[in-house]
Amino acid sequence: MIQLTESALKKINKLVQDKGYAGIQVGVKTTGCSGLAYTLEYVKTYEATVGITNFAQQDFALLIDQKALPYLQGMTIDYVREGLNEGFRFSNPNERDRCGCGESFRV
Numbered sequence: 001m002i003q004l005t006e007s008a009l010k011k012i013n014k015l016v017q018d019k020g021y022a023g024i025q026v027g028v029k030t031t032g033c034s035g036l037a038y039t040l041e042y043v044k045t046y047e048a049t050v051g052i053t054n055f056a057q058q059d060f061a062l063l064i065d066q067k068a069l070p071y072l073q074g075m076t077i078d079y080v081r082e083g084l085n086e087g088f089r090f091s092n093p094n095e096r097d098r099c100g101c102g103e104s105f106r107v
Contacts, residue, residue, distance in 0.1 A: 002026065002055050002064060003076045008088065009057065011079040015042065016060045022046035023054075023061030026077070027068040035106050036071065038090045070094075071107055 004012070012024060021042045031037045046054070046061045053069060055062040064072060075092040097106040 001074065002062060002072060004057065004062070005076065005078040008077045008079040011088075012057075013059050020044075021060070023057070023063060025052075025063040025065070026072065027065050028071050037105070040077075040088060 015021070016023060019042065022045050023043050025039075025041050025043050027039045027041075028036045029039050043061065043063060046063070048054070051066050053064050053066060055064060071094060072092065073094065075090055075094070078089045078091065080086065080089050092105070094107045095105045
């Protein structure tokens with residue numbers, strides 16, 4: 001199960017409604033010094049697709065590729081503002097290590 005904080009839900013809801021998107025897709029890609037990085041993309045339309053799990057929220061689709069699910073299982077997505085910086089923060093119990101710059105992680 002992937003969880004979203006109230007702050008993340010509000011931000012995603014606003015962005016999805018403003019742009020007319022169906023939801024978001026969260027995944028991982030190979031990159032960085034530790035090996036993996038999180039991805040978050042907005043989805044214009046949603047159609048049930050083999051290999052994609054929909055963790056449906058009240059107002060949007062939260063899509064996860066089944067290949068990424070073992071890396072993301074139990075993760076919480078938050079939206080934070082710190083001074084002039086703002087963005088999504090991923091808290092993942094599967095992370096074993098994170099690179100010094102914070103851009104990639106290892107499981």
